[in-house]
Amino acid sequence: MIEFVIREWQPSEAQRSDRSAGDRARHRQKVREAIRENIADIIAEESIIGRNNDKIIKVPIRGIKEYRFVYGDNNNPQVGEGNGDEQTGQVLGQGDDQQQGEGQAGDQKGVDYYETDVSLEELIDIMFEDLELPFQERKKLRNIETDSNRKKIGYRKKGVRSNLSHYRTALERVRRMQGVKRRLALLEQQIEEVEQLLESTRDVKSDVRINYSKELAFLRDKHAETQALLNSNADDSDAATGTVAAPRFPFRESDLRYHHHRNKLRPESNAVVMCIMDTSGSMDTLKKYLARSFFFLLFSFVRTKYDKVEVVFVAHSTEAQEVTEEEFFTKGQSGGTYISSGYNKALEIMQERYHPSLWNVYAFHCSDGDNFPNDNQKTAEAALELCEHCNLFGYGEIKPNGKRSYENSMLSFFEKNIDADNFRSLLINGKEDIWNAFRDFLSAERGAS
Amino acid sequence: MRNYQLQDLHDWAERASAMAQEFGLDCFPQEFEICDHEQMLGYMSYSGMPSHYPHWSYGKQFEKQKTMYDYGVSGLPYEMVINSNPCLAYLMRDNSLLLQVLTIAHVYGHNDFFKNNFTFAHTQPEYVLPSFKMHADRIRGYVEDPGIGIERVEAMIDAAHALSLQCRRNMQIKRSSPDQVREQIIRNYEREAGDNYDEDELRRRLRHNPPAPEENLLEFIRDNNPELAEWQRDIISIVVAQTRYFIPQMETKIMNEGWASYWHHTIMSSLDLPQDMHMEFLVRHAQVLRPHPGGLNPYHLGYKVLNAIRIWYDGAIDEKTLRPDEHSLFVKMREDFERRDAIPFDTRDVSGTQKLFQVREADRDKSFLRQYLTPAIMEDLNLFEFEHRRNHRGQRVGMVTNTSNTEGWRHVKESLLANIGTESLPVIKIEDAGFDGVGTLLLRHYSDGRELEASYAQYTLKYVKQLWHRAVRLEAIIAGKETAFTVDMEGKLDTKQRKAA
Numbered sequence: 001m002i003e004f005v006i007r008e009w010q011p012s013e014a015q016r017s018d019r020s021a022g023d024r025a026r027h028r029q030k031v032r033e034a035i036r037e038n039i040a041d042i043i044a045e046e047s048i049i050g051r052n053n054d055k056i057i058k059v060p061i062r063g064i065k066e067y068r069f070v071y072g073d074n075n076n077p078q079v080g081e082g083n084g085d086e087q088t089g090q091v092l093g094q095g096d097d098q099q100q101g102e103g104q105a106g107d108q109k110g111v112d113y114y115e116t117d118v119s120l121e122e123l124i125d126i127m128f129e130d131l132e133l134p135f136q137e138r139k140k141l142r143n144i145e146t147d148s149n150r151k152k153i154g155y156r157k158k159g160v161r162s163n164l165s166h167y168r169t170a171l172e173r174v175r176r177m178q179g180v181k182r183r184l185a186l187l188e189q190q191i192e193e194v195e196q197l198l199e200s201t202r203d204v205k206s207d208v209r210i211n212y213s214k215e216l217a218f219l220r221d222k223h224a225e226t227q228a229l230l231n232s233n234a235d236d237s238d239a240a241t242g243t244v245a246a247p248r249f250p251f252r253e254s255d256l257r258y259h260h261h262r263n264k265l266r267p268e269s270n271a272v273v274m275c276i277m278d279t280s281g282s283m284d285t286l287k288k289y290l291a292r293s294f295f296f297l298l299f300s301f302v303r304t305k306y307d308k309v310e311v312v313f314v315a316h317s318t319e320a321q322e323v324t325e326e327e328f329f330t331k332g333q334s335g336g337t338y339i340s341s342g343y344n345k346a347l348e349i350m351q352e353r354y355h356p357s358l359w360n361v362y363a364f365h366c367s368d369g370d371n372f373p374n375d376n377q378k379t380a381e382a383a384l385e386l387c388e389h390c391n392l393f394g395y396g397e398i399k400p401n402g403k404r405s406y407e408n409s410m411l412s413f414f415e416k417n418i419d420a421d422n423f424r425s426l427l428i429n430g431k432e433d434i435w436n437a438f439r440d441f442l443s444a445e446r447g448a449s
Numbered sequence: 450m451r452n453y454q455l456q457d458l459h460d461w462a463e464r465a466s467a468m469a470q471e472f473g474l475d476c477f478p479q480e481f482e483i484c485d486h487e488q489m490l491g492y493m494s495y496s497g498m499p500s501h502y503p504h505w506s507y508g509k510q511f512e513k514q515k516t517m518y519d520y521g522v523s524g525l526p527y528e529m530v531i532n533s534n535p536c537l538a539y540l541m542r543d544n545s546l547l548l549q550v551l552t553i554a555h556v557y558g559h560n561d562f563f564k565n566n567f568t569f570a571h572t573q574p575e576y577v578l579p580s581f582k583m584h585a586d587r588i589r590g591y592v593e594d595p596g597i598g599i600e601r602v603e604a605m606i607d608a609a610h611a612l613s614l615q616c617r618r619n620m621q622i623k624r625s626s627p628d629q630v631r632e633q634i635i636r637n638y639e640r641e642a643g644d645n646y647d648e649d650e651l652r653r654r655l656r657h658n659p660p661a662p663e664e665n666l667l668e669f670i671r672d673n674n675p676e677l678a679e680w681q682r683d684i685i686s687i688v689v690a691q692t693r694y695f696i697p698q699m700e701t702k703i704m705n706e707g708w709a710s711y712w713h714h715t716i717m718s719s720l721d722l723p724q725d726m727h728m729e730f731l732v733r734h735a736q737v738l739r740p741h742p743g744g745l746n747p748y749h750l751g752y753k754v755l756n757a758i759r760i761w762y763d764g765a766i767d768e769k770t771l772r773p774d775e776h777s778l779f780v781k782m783r784e785d786f787e788r789r790d791a792i793p794f795d796t797r798d799v800s801g802t803q804k805l806f807q808v809r810e811a812d813r814d815k816s817f818l819r820q821y822l823t824p825a826i827m828e829d830l831n832l833f834e835f836e837h838r839r840n841h842r843g844q845r846v847g848m849v850t851n852t853s854n855t856e857g858w859r860h861v862k863e864s865l866l867a868n869i870g871t872e873s874l875p876v877i878k879i880e881d882a883g884f885d886g887v888g889t890l891l892l893r894h895y896s897d898g899r900e901l902e903a904s905y906a907q908y909t910l911k912y913v914k915q916l917w918h919r920a921v922r923l924e925a926i927i928a929g930k931e932t933a934f935t936v937d938m939e940g941k942l943d944t945k946q947r948k949a950a
Contacts (some may be wrong), residue, residue, distance in 0.1 A: 002466040003535075004479040008455055009542045017489050023508030026603070030505055047500065066506055067909045069875050069894075072902035073837040074928065077850055079739040082831040088857065092743060092835060092847035136762050151750070223821040 030064045032126070039123075039130045127293060130431065150261045159258025168257035177249050180229050188222045191277045194219060252288075271306035271360040273299050274349070274390075276342045278367035279331060280317035288329050288398045290428055291366045294396060297438050300361050312349055316342030318372075322349060339367065339410070343382035347389070356389040364394045364441070369409040379410075380417040387420035394441045395425040453546035461550045461720075466557065468716045473806065474561040477574065478535040478754060481553065485542045489529070490514055492539055495625065496695065497529045498581045499537075502588035502687065504606050513850060519860070527737075528552040532563040534574040547722075547729040554716040565810050566704075568697035571620050577694065584687045591680050593851030605681055608912040609688040615666040616692060618700065618871040619813075630660045647747035662878035665689075669879050670916045672703075675914075685916075699870045703814045707751015711805070714752075740830070743847070745865075750830065754818065757782065757826045758808060759801030814869045822862060827853035835862040867897065875901055875922070890917045894925035901925050903932075907944070910936050 104402040153169050167425055194216045194428065200207055275295045303309045313328040314320055320341040354361060363386055371379060386393045395414050414425040426437040469476065485490070494511040494756050527548055531537040538556040540549050549880050563569050567707065573580075588606075591597045609863050617624075663669045671677065671685040694712070694735040698705070738749045757778060771779055799807070808817065822894040834851040851857030851864075866872065876895040884891035890913065894901055907922060913921045914936040923934040931947040 001463070001470050002474070002479055004466055004481065006455065006459060006481045006540075007463060007483065009483040010487060019489070020494055020508055020511040022492075023503050023505050024511060025508070026505035026599075027508035027512065028502075064505075064509060066607075066610060067905050068614060069877055069909050070905050071873070071875055071899045071901050073845075074900040077834045077836045077860075077864040078847075078868060079745065079832055079834050079861055080743040080847075081745060082742060082833050082852075084831040086831070086833040086849045086852050088849055088852060090849045091840065093848065147690075178772070194628045265455075271463070344558060393853070442709045 008070065016085065021235060027064065034064060035123075036126050036130060037127050050074065050079050084426045098288065099349075108149060112400060115178065124296075125340050127296075143156050150263055152259050153262050154260045155257045156260045157254075157257065159260070163258045163261070165257050165259050169251070169255050171439075172255040172257055173249070173251050176252070177230075180226060180249075184230070185224050187219055187226060191216065191219045191223060201265040216348050269307040270310075270354075270358060271308070271311045271391075272312060272350075273305055274300050274312045274361060274363040275328065276314045276316065276320075276346055276363060277328065278317070278337055278339065278342070278365075278370065279315040279328075280337045280370065284429075287398050288366075290400065290431060290434060292329060292435055293431070294366065294438065295364065296426065297364060297434070298441075299362055300358075301438075301442065306360060310354070312346075312354075312426075314342050314345050314349070316345065320345035336372050337370045338378075339365070339371045340375050340378035340382045343386055347382065350389060361390040362392050363390045364396065366396050366398055367410065368399065369397045369411070371410055376413060380413075383414070383418050383423070384420070387418065390422065392422050392441070393420075394423070396441075397426070398428045453549075457546060458549055461546070462553050464552055464720055465554045465716055468719050469554070469557040469561075469712070472712070472715060472719075473616060473802075474535065474557055474712065475534075475565055476557055476560040477564050479556065479557070479560055480535050480537050480719045482539050484539050484543050486518070486662065489526075489539060490518065491539055492529055493526070497531045497537075497539070500582040500585045502585040502606075504610075505603065506610065528556055530563075531560040531577070532569060532572055532574050532694075533577040534564075535561040536563065536574075537559045544602055545729065546702060547726045547735060550688070550720075550726075551713055551717060551730060551733055552841075555709045555713035557716070558712035561712075562701070562705050562708050562809055566701060566813075567621060567811060567814050568619075568695070568700050572694050572697060575911070580690070584691065587683060588687065591684070594680075599681060602680075602684065604685045604915070606688065606916045609667060609685050609911040611909050612666045612670075612916070613688050614696075615664065615877050616668070616689070616696075617664055618696060620693065620696070625661075627660070631655065634660060652662050658882045659879055662874065662880055664838040665880045666877070666879060666892075666913070667916075669882075670913075673882055674917055681799060696871065699873075700815075702870060703747045703751040704755075704809065704812065704817050705751070706748040707753075707755045708805075708809050709754050710734075710748045710752040725892050729754050753830055754821050754826055755805055755808070757829075758804055758821055759825070761801070762799055762804045763801035766800065778829065781828075782823055785823050785825045815866055815872060816870065818862075818866060822853065822865075824853060827858055827861060832861050834864045867899070876897070878886050884922060885920075886920070889920040889922055892907065892921065892923045894923065896926055900927055901943075907942055911932050913938065913944065914940060 006308055135241055198209065198212045198216065201212065202297060211389055230249060273295070275298075277291060299309065299311060311325070313323050313325055315323045315331065316338070318336050318338045318341060322345065344364065350356060350359075350361060383393070383395075395410065397411055411425050411427060414423075420427075424441045424443075426438050426440060428434060466479070473877070490511060492498075493514055494507045501507070523543050527541060529539045536556070536559075538552075538559075540552055561575065563572075584782060588602060591602045594598045626931060634654055635651065638654055639646065642650070658673065659669060667685050667689050671682050671689075679683075714734060717734070722730055736747070739750055740746055740749050760771060760775045760779050761782055764776070768776065768779065809820070812820070830853070832853045833849050834857070835847040835849050837845055838848045840846045851860040853861050879890060880893050881891040882888070892910075906925065910921055910923050913923075920935065920937045922936075925932055925934070926936070927946065933945045935943045935945075937943070
């Protein structure tokens with residue numbers, strides 16, 4: 001007979017046996033790198049401004065391929081099993097040719113696309129890495145440190161754990177401990193007095209003495225009881241081994257103190273980010289990526305400073321309209337450009353919903369630099385008005401292909417005509433400019449305030 | 450959950466191995482290990498090896514298999530067997546008793562095949578597990594070495610994996626010794642030159658490296674690039690050793706699975722299974738051997754051909770021993786021989802089973818199918834040939850080009866032979882290690898009419914450059930035109946095509 005053994009399954013071994021964990025982690029790292037390489041495409045296509053960081057985004061990535069020398073389709077007939085009805089020239093049903101039998105891994109080429117889930121936060125991380133944001137700034141933009149509107153106004157005995165005041169609670173305990181100690185001292189004093197009385201009344205009638213001894217017994221009980229409070233872990237001591245537990249004085253429910261808050265109304269903590277963009281020209285992926293990441297940075301920045309931040313998207317060609325983020329980045333309009341239309345629309349929206357007396361307004365305009373000359377005057381007027389009402393107003397010219405002399409540019413026009421501390425005009429040639437442009441833009445606010 | 454006691458399984462396994470012995474299977478001692486599905490997925494990702502060096506591709510493999518398993522796209526194999534001595538096999542814990550016994554019988558077939566088939570002669574099954582463990586330890590050592598680290602080790606393994614299958618496929622063909630090669634070159638030159646014999650020309654030819662086109666890409670680069678560090682050479686050696694161990698399994702997939710299926714069927718049929726187990730056996734057997742429409746089920750193909758061999762040889766001795774369905778196949782095979790000029794079997798009065806044992810020892814898939822896959826069997830399997838074309842909507846579809854019931858069966862057979870095991874991989878050889886006089890490595894694709902996938906060739910060529918350190922050049926025919934892919938010293942890729950002559 002052939003020798004054999006059967007080894008039974010061992011649950012303990014099964015638990016230890018996640019042997020591929022390390023290799024899986026390395027694979028995921030590779031996937032992340034692949035995402036990073038395509039970050040421009042992903043950000044250009046995804047709505048990210050004003051979204052919750054937990055949002056999950058499905059990112060298609062090209063599988064991390066293992067390349068080998070393989071044959072292509074040319075002159076490479078395959079053989080399959082059929083049901084006997086196959087005829088020369090017949091086209092196989094869809095899916096039939098998908099089953100390629102048992103090919104060895106890697107010897108058949110194939111489309112290896114698959115999707116992976118990435119949280120928006122991770123995506124933004126990758127974007128920051130791509131834009132080469134200085135790490136400190138990155139942290140600042142990620143940790144949202146809004147001024148709290150809640151104010152501590154005192155303490156109370158009931159509350160939720162997160163509001164527990166450690167200091168006050170500890171203080172309560174010390175207080176109680178001191179109380180116990182004082183009581184002990186008092187009792188000791190009383191005991192001494194009664195003992196003296198007993199001593200001095202040795203000759204007196206017995207029933208008085210009986211009262212005194214009762215009193216003494218009572219006081220001694222009390223004393224022992226109180227003493228026990230100070231050494232509540234006497235049970236832990238072990239006479240046999242001679243170990244004596246250190247005296248403890250534990251917290252009690254009644255020691256706990258909680259912070260008490262009240263909400264404070266702070267209307268000036270509202271801000272609105274107005275994204276204005278010239279959508280007349282065609283937006284290619286790079287332009288979209290640049291615009292979107294700039295707006296996103298602005299939004300993230302404003303959010304670090306204000307409690308409630310809203311976003312408005314204004315798209316314009318010769319006319320302006322308010323749109324959603326998705327439309328903002330996808331809908332292209334044809335025709336000419338009146339920049340003033342966009343600015344006026346923004347002013348109109350401010351007037352209606354975000355009045356500058358109640359809202360901090362941050363407006364930014366992205367454009368490729370075209371404008372009808374006859375609109376320039378109106379543009380300057382509207383821009384000046386925006387400067388007046390906005391905390392910060394900026395104009396960014398996105399020219400991924402580099403600034404060319406024959407292309408129109410509004411940069412010099414703005415520089416000449418707008419004279420306000422809280423205005424900046426910027427040129428963005430590529431993603432390496434984004435961070436500098438953004439810093440430059442913010443410096444206007446620092447200068448203004 | 451499982452419906453049996455370990456003792457039951459043991460009893461059945463004892464009976465199965467007694468039968469295997471009786472039928473003449475010649476096996477290594479056998480070890481079965483019961484594992485759960487997570488462990489099975491783990492073993493699958495690492496070719497069944499209990500220890501294996503780490504690489505991200507195995508993590509990818511695991512994720513892929515787990516996803517497919519979780520979504521029910523594919524099940525898990527019933528069994529996994531390793532060519533080792535003692536032979537190691539895994540049984541899935543949650544399988545039914547019948548399935549376990551079936552698997553055990555199947556495993557004995559593989560075990561016998563590993564021990565006796567000539568392609569496995571060089572694999573040293575006694576040392577497989579310790580040597581894989583040693584490879585793993587060495588590579589982990591390089592990963593942990595602060596002077597090397599995971600990034601560089603991975604890059605090296607990436608490149609080595611990309612080229613690992615560019616090597617000699619048939620290990621049984623003896624390599625000529627350097628002296629023999631030298632003599633061959635001199636003989637060839639003398640014949641070729643005749644009266645124009647030139648001593649310098651001969652010396653030049655003898656200096657040429659490699660002396661003859663070289664198909665072991667990795668080994669050649671390891672031995673001829675002095676800039677590689679010792680650990681890099683070692684990684685190449687490890688990948689080469691492991692590939693050499695696995696190639697026989699690629700080369701005998703169809704025979705091996707056919708042989709194991711043939712024996713699980715024979716052993717199980719002889720076991721006197723109780724009624725319910727017998728029914729389950731029939732169902733499982735049919736599942737394992739079902740045809741894969743449009744694809745090829747190696748179990749099915751191998752089993753059918755082996756069975757046909759048995760029928761032909763038994764029938765040649767005495768037709769009356771055949772069952773009616775077997776007899777009709779026998780008659781058809783004879784017609785083939787007469788009418789269609791199929792390769793005849795030389796029966797020499799060996800019984801069917803005796804012949805099968807000879808075949809399992811002396812053949813590999815290619816020779817096995819070339820000799821024994823007759824038109825009658827092909828028709829029985831409904832094999833057809835198809836090509837990928839673009840339809841009018843630009844979709845990639847398969848179009849039937851030949852079927853087995855016509856004279857086109859020869860084409861079907863040739864296409865099949867061209868796509869089994871390592872035959873489905875292009876042959877690429879190193880022609881010259883000093884091309885251009887600046888150490889450029891010249892590779893050439895030896896085409897049988899099929900063409901390389903250009904994008905894959907380009908990416909893979911970059912790996913060649915990574916290992917060779919100097920420029921590399923690959924010559925091939927792409928879309929009917931002579932094409933040269935180059936990667937220069939800076940790693941820049943270039944493609945040049947010449948008009949077809």
